[in-house]
Amino acid sequence: MLPCEVFSLRRTRVTPGRQAAGCIFPPFRGRRPTGKLDAMSRGENALIEWLRHRFPANPARVPIGIGDDMASVRLDGTLLQITTDMLLDGVHFDTRRHIYELIGRKAIACSLSDCAAMACRPRVATVSLALHDGMSMEDVKRLYEGMASVAGEFDCAIVGGDTTSWPGKLAIDVAMLAEPMSPRGPIRRSDGRVGDGIYVSGPLGGSVAGKHLTFTPRLELASRVVLDPALHAMMDLSDGLSMDLHRMCAASRCGAELSAEAMEEVISPAARAMSQEDGISAMEHALHDGEDFELLVTGGEGLRAEELGLTRIGRLTTPSREGQPTICLCDRQGRFSYVEPRGYEHFR
DSSP, X not given: OOOGGGOOOXXXXXXXXXXXXXXXXXXXXXXXXXXXXXXXXXXXXXXXXXXXXXXXXOTTTOSBOTTSSSEEEEETTEEEEEEEEEEEBTTTBOTTTSOHHHHHHHHHHHHHHHHHHTTEEEEEEEEEEEEETTOOHHHHHHHHHHHHHHHHXXXXXXXXXXXXXXXXXXXXXXXXXXXXXXXTOOOOGGGOOTTOEEEESSOBSOGGGTHHHHOXXXXXXXXXXXXXXXXXXXXXXXXXXXXXXXXXXXHHTOEEEEEHHHHHHHBOHHHHHXXXXXXXXHHHHHHHOOOOOOEEEEEOTTOOHHHHTOEEEEEEXXXXXXXXXXXXXXXTTSOEEEEOOOXXXXXX
């Protein structure tokens, strides 16, 4: 078992079993939020903040500890990246509706997306399963074949794990080891700078329509972005743009201004279709839906965004007077509305 100080907690995800995003997120409101996530309140964000203080990392051994997409550990001079993801039936997938091959694929792909988020090359993974007693050997094999399909695509070997069974629902835990893709090391979410452009790698919102199971981890793109000297910060969008951008801003001690016009260009067709069904605006879906698994990137003016296939949606700004990150949405008339971090969160 790994020492607890090298353990890097993941963020939360949208619940794919729910058909309407309105069941997950409250209506959009244009009021000014505090931007503060109370460390004494219940919730995964608060728990992660408490853990960061309870288990501070020794930078000589653990250059990056709890709170980023991966932890970074130094072993005999070698820098090793570690991430872990737990997926639950009824939260991240639904065995009543989703085939085992896609469930297995997603379990590995989530950790591969963490690797892309920090521009790290995946090497090996272990898989621990809590199997439902009603699953057959064929079901389990299909689950592993789904894992093998995407792990093999990115040259990541599955080297072990643990298997248990119980009367409860299927649970899958993946731990993955990786190494930085470039000499500059892992790219962190905390290195954004005031004035940076904010970019995304693809369409946002509506992932529950199917993308949350079939997305391609952005490792190939990360391998090109990391070579651009204008790149400053990066993470993946697993919990919704509003929640993940807030986390990046908090880590980088910045605020953010999003362009409503630019955001319109990255709203996914699935989000627009979902908006027609549930009455929630497509913009809200793009801002708050989870599990897009696109890259969120910030960089200076020299960033080769068009060449890399990145779309600029805003810029990093100075934080509020209280020192807390504030995200606002600016329309064509220059009017601002404040965006609360409202992506799905466990342990509420």
